[in-house]
Amino acid sequence: QKVSVEVLDHLEHLALVDFRDSEGVERLQKAIQFADQLHEVNTDGVEPMDSVLEDRCLYLREDDVTEGNCSKDLLENAREKVEEYFVAPPGNIPLPKLEERDTFLQGS
Amino acid sequence: VLNRRCVEAAVMTGLALKCSINKKSLFDRKHYFYADLPAGYQITQQRVPIAVNGSLSYSLCIDNKMSQMVTKTVRIKQIQLEQDSGKSLHDDTRSQTLVDLNRAGVGLMEVVMEPDMCCGEEAAAAVRELQLILQTLGSSQAVMAEGQLRVDANVSVHHPGEPYGVRTEVKNINSIRFLAKAVDYEIQRQIEELENGGTILNETRAFDSKLGCTVPMRDKEGKQDYRFMPEPNLPPLILYDAKSLPANMNHQQVINIDWIHERLPDLPSVKREKLVEQYEILPEHSFALLNEDGLAEFFESVVKQTQMKPKKVIGWILNDLLSHLKQHSLTVKESPVSSFLLADLLNLLEKKEISSTVAKRVLAELWKGEGKTPLEIVKEQKLELLQDQKELEQICQAVIDGQENE
Numbered sequence: 001q002k003v004s005v006e007v008l009d010h011l012e013h014l015a016l017v018d019f020r021d022s023e024g025v026e027r028l029q030k031a032i033q034f035a036d037q038l039h040e041v042n043t044d045g046v047e048p049m050d051s052v053l054e055d056r057c058l059y060l061r062e063d064d065v066t067e068g069n070c071s072k073d074l075l076e077n078a079r080e081k082v083e084e085y086f087v088a089p090p091g092n093i094p095l096p097k098l099e100e101r102d103t104f105l106q107g108s
Numbered sequence: 109v110l111n112r113r114c115v116e117a118a119v120m121t122g123l124a125l126k127c128s129i130n131k132k133s134l135f136d137r138k139h140y141f142y143a144d145l146p147a148g149y150q151i152t153q154q155r156v157p158i159a160v161n162g163s164l165s166y167s168l169c170i171d172n173k174m175s176q177m178v179t180k181t182v183r184i185k186q187i188q189l190e191q192d193s194g195k196s197l198h199d200d201t202r203s204q205t206l207v208d209l210n211r212a213g214v215g216l217m218e219v220v221m222e223p224d225m226c227c228g229e230e231a232a233a234a235v236r237e238l239q240l241i242l243q244t245l246g247s248s249q250a251v252m253a254e255g256q257l258r259v260d261a262n263v264s265v266h267h268p269g270e271p272y273g274v275r276t277e278v279k280n281i282n283s284i285r286f287l288a289k290a291v292d293y294e295i296q297r298q299i300e301e302l303e304n305g306g307t308i309l310n311e312t313r314a315f316d317s318k319l320g321c322t323v324p325m326r327d328k329e330g331k332q333d334y335r336f337m338p339e340p341n342l343p344p345l346i347l348y349d350a351k352s353l354p355a356n357m358n359h360q361q362v363i364n365i366d367w368i369h370e371r372l373p374d375l376p377s378v379k380r381e382k383l384v385e386q387y388e389i390l391p392e393h394s395f396a397l398l399n400e401d402g403l404a405e406f407f408e409s410v411v412k413q414t415q416m417k418p419k420k421v422i423g424w425i426l427n428d429l430l431s432h433l434k435q436h437s438l439t440v441k442e443s444p445v446s447s448f449l450l451a452d453l454l455n456l457l458e459k460k461e462i463s464s465t466v467a468k469r470v471l472a473e474l475w476k477g478e479g480k481t482p483l484e485i486v487k488e489q490k491l492e493l494l495q496d497q498k499e500l501e502q503i504c505q506a507v508i509d510g511q512e513n514e
Contacts, residue, residue: 016141088206
């Protein structure tokens with residue numbers, strides 16, 4: 001099945017990706033098809049593995065302060081700052097709705 | 109990298125709240141965009157949190173009468189470990205948000221309760237008890253005003269017998285008092301909305317403490333899709349107990365649930381029971397003692413140093429000492445009158461060398477902190493009770509004679 005325009009639009013909102021053109025969407029379709037091959041394996045009764053690290057020990061760090069006091073270095077990267085705060089717009093600026101943006105998805 | 113102390117605190121809290129501790133818990137990423145979340149995701153435990161299925165018991169006064177207390181329970185759905193985001197300060201005048209990233213990445217423990225509470229008073233009492241438990245365990249200092257304990261209230265209404273209604277989430281609640289107000293306001297708002305034929309939106313609202321109401325929060329664009337995925341950098345968190353303890357692992361990397369359980373301090377409810385039993389005070393007294401930091405210890409210290417019965421001492425602690433402290437906005441630690449001085453004063457009273465009215469006066473005098481002992485103040489102001497029969501007769505006679513001459 002093809003991925004619907006609604007889903008593509010939803011993905012662009014959520015992850016701020018830009019499929020750009022039909023080639024981008026085609027690549028997504030192919031990636032999904034490739035991953036779908038996993039369904040061919042019978043996994044009844046098998047615990048899902050979510051990480052190759054699952055047999056490793058989760059390292060626990062002691063509660064000691066080992067770094068810090070580097071606000072000057074960190075703030076150097078900011079284009080705008082006020083005292084020791086980073087400045088950001090007043091809120092999230094959501095991606096405009098499908099009808100209102102200039103995207104190839106509109107045509108589909 | 110996971111901090112060991114965070115895990116210990118979560119296990120302690122889970123045990124104190126009678127939860128099942130998951131020996132294997134997992135970490136996930138919760139994705140959303142916001143200026144105070146630079147990575148674009150928050151590490152949390154969505155699939156398998158560290159503790160589940162507990163309960164918290166708390167007490168309420170019926171009709172504001174401390175003498176009639178009823179015990180209620182709220183179920184704890186789960187406790188999960190997660191990362192904190194930065195702090196946003198909204199500057200509406202300049203149309204910008206200032207972001208402080210100092211606390212970003214710091215470990216948090218989220219306690220999720222089931223909807224077993226029915227009003228602001230119950231929510232406030234439950235959270236207060238949770239606060240006391242956290243402080244007793246040392247998991248957190250739990251001061252709401254400083255953001256050490258944050259409460260988001262989920263509120264819904266429904267007719268009896270019907271399923272639960274749509275819930276709203278109320279944020280920006282900065283004290284226990286405001287929690288009660290916010291919950292009660294939201295309940296009223298929802299009832300009025302429904303009675304007027306409207307519907308409740310599943311939205312996030314902010315509590316405005318100045319106006320005492322809740323308002324829709326900006327930036328919450330409908331239902332969020334967090335695209336949860338396992339956190340690839342953190343393997344499962346494995347906890348052990350006495351039986352499953354691995355033989356040859358680095359001690360510092362092992363957390364033993366049973367070891368922690370054995371070392372849990374007395375929880376507030378246990379402390380209260382012990383106070384009532386040991387000192388023969390009323391349950392409501394024990395609540396008042398634990399409600400103020402250091403007060404129970406002060407009380408016990410006075411009891412040790414005086415012959416007055418604890419049942420009588422408690423009145424002096426809860427009525428006199430406490431009201432002086434409140435009047436001057438002092439904590440018990442800042443009291444100008446030490447337990448030693450108070451015990452000294454109560455001894456004078458117990459030996460009937462002064463009356464209780466005089467004792468109150470002397471306490472007020474001691475409060476000035478001029479370094480005088482109770483006995484010195486009594487002698488200076490000649491406040492002793494006269495014990496001599498003859499002297500008393502003489503005085504009475506003189507008064508009577510004085511009357512006759514008019």
